[in-house]
Amino acid sequence: MALTGVQIFKLLPKTNCKKCGFPTCLAFAMALAQNKVELAKCPDVSEETKKTLGEASAPPIRTFNLGVGDKAVKMGGETVLFRHDKKFFNPCALAVNIKDNSSDDELAQKAAEVAASELNRVGQKLRVDAISIEYASNDSAQYAKAVKLVADKAPDAAIILNCKDAAAADAAVKAIAARKPLLYGATNETAEALANIAKTHDIPLCASAQGLEDLSALTEKLQGLGVNDIVLDSGAKTAKEIIEHNTQIRRSALKKNFKPLGFPVLNCVIRDDSTLEASIASVAIAKYSSIVILSSIEKWKNLAIFTLRQNLYTDPQVPMQVEQKVYSIGEPTPDAPLMITTNFSLTYFIVSGEVENSKVPSRLAVMDCEGLSVLTAWAAGKFTAAKIAQFIKDIGIETQVKHRELIIPGQVAILSGALEDKLEGWKITVGPREANAIPTFLKSKTV
């Protein structure tokens, strides 16, 4: 829980020595409370104060990486229960599970699927982030061999060692120590042995328990054993357990500053039906999971899950933008209508949806207005006659269409005169004020 300036002031030397650069200790305390300055600026602060303030300023959910390198996934660090309160920061990692007693071909195949899973959506590269290798063979040599094979074939993926046996886990970690695998997971019985491995190799450890009471006790035990990077597995199986446990964990961490549950959460959502699995994964993604383990990663499924994750992790305060370009809807001929709008994603989705509904093949020129809607962009001077004229000239549309008619949104009808002056040879037509009138409008143009 963050301390107030006055609470911090009480912990300072109160000498007003000015060595920190502030005129008084109180002024320094106020700046500390707002995170504007670091405690280290005070040369005389006691060790005890350092510890107290350090704990108070630690984020409520610990942040660390799954995996290594530039594809590592940052986990934790969340600050809100609802995305509209601020935003969700670190998108949940997606992992696929495979058993170590699968054939070498199957192991290599799964690893290759993960390595090739990357898709581009609205300018972001999205992928399956991790592979979980399950210890099913009961043969630690086989486990280490399978882990090594998968890790080599998927060189960018994070590795999760789904193994509760200390000897097998130890051998596997040694085989791929540089990849910093997540060890999943320590139970009350195996806590000491697995904590030892995690500490030796400086890798994160997942605590697996049944219910949050046992889980908090287990994470305290692991912290006592010197493990700091902990992932939580509450034993949640059904969607109900997932949403309830994850909500309770997030609330405990954020509202109660309950340290034993201030860690990222892992959920396993494996189901027989792949679409159901995707649906349950969506519950986990929406409600606070940091790692979701799946049993299969078909392309259609990845696209749907990636998109849901991307949607929920967008910043509600920053309008999502679509790429500036001329979008073809249907299969427009050189004579097809040409419309223009701004690049606020919702504007684009609604306008393009209505153009599709019209069944009139058309071109929609989307102009970069920093993600503002039409009227806002106009008011902000980003969707003006001069800028639209420049955009139409620059985007090379004159080679794509035979005609010279541009349909502008009805909301900015006022621009039509100025635009005709600036775009020589073009006719400017004022379209509907609301998107739902577009189908009628486009159909009337083609008769």
Next chain:
Amino acid sequence: MSYIIPKESYNGKVLSVDFGKGNNALTVGGGNCLPFLSFEGELPHPPVIAYEIQDTVPEDWPDTVKNIYKDVSANPVTWAQYCQNELKAKALALRLVSTHPDRENRSTEDVAKIIKEVLAAIEVPLIILGSNHIEKDASVLVAAAEAASGSNCIIGKAQEGNYKTIVAAALAHNHKLIAMSELDINLAKQLNILITQMGFAKEKLITDPMCSALGYGLEYTYSVMERIRLAGLLQNDATMQPPILGDVGMYVWKVKETVASESDVPEWGTLEERGIAWEALTATGMLIAGTNLLIMRHPKAVKITEQTINELI
């Protein structure tokens, strides 16, 4: 340290709305906590899924979902019976698309006839939707409400531009009413106030804050729904307590991900599974955000969503 479950205390409650008649009548809403968090409240009525049917062959639906109904969709009565009897639909949503002036521009007399025929052929509750043409819906839904008098249907959607006649008709013929606004919590609140000021009880309202498909603004709908729920439950805002509708199918089955073939976009995988997943995941997102009533199209997507609901309650 012993663990204390952090429970939220809520001041308000989602209103419960029933529709249909007799043994097949359904109730949605009624909960006094956030969706599926029954460790801290009561959630007496699980979300309901209605199958969407139309009053004309759905030529604009992609094959994945159009082909399912190809033998029955020429007639809304056979389509309705197929959903009720073969697909075991618990509710139906009849969308009167052919009344749109750009489609067949069908008359209100035809509407009345279709409604009566469909109601005579089914036992499950019916939702009656216009074509989303503001002016035409104002007369179509009045005729529909009259034709369905006494059947306790849900009629919609009343919007800012046409609510007056629709509200009056729902009131006169004792139906429930969907109030729809466009992705803005304040507009949703304002419309509910306008409608209740006409003497329409808030206990008979359903709020549709406008759905969006996965990848096409889902996050806006998601957050508007969460904020509506929080306002109704935490702040006890009576205008934000009607059950929420998620009209999923119509937004999903036109986006590129449910239409583009695998040969066009090989990196997106098989089209049929992709389309079904798109509808199911959109529905799951809406459920988590607070939707009480869903309208969907594909039987497999409905089945997956029902299984998800069963796991969540």
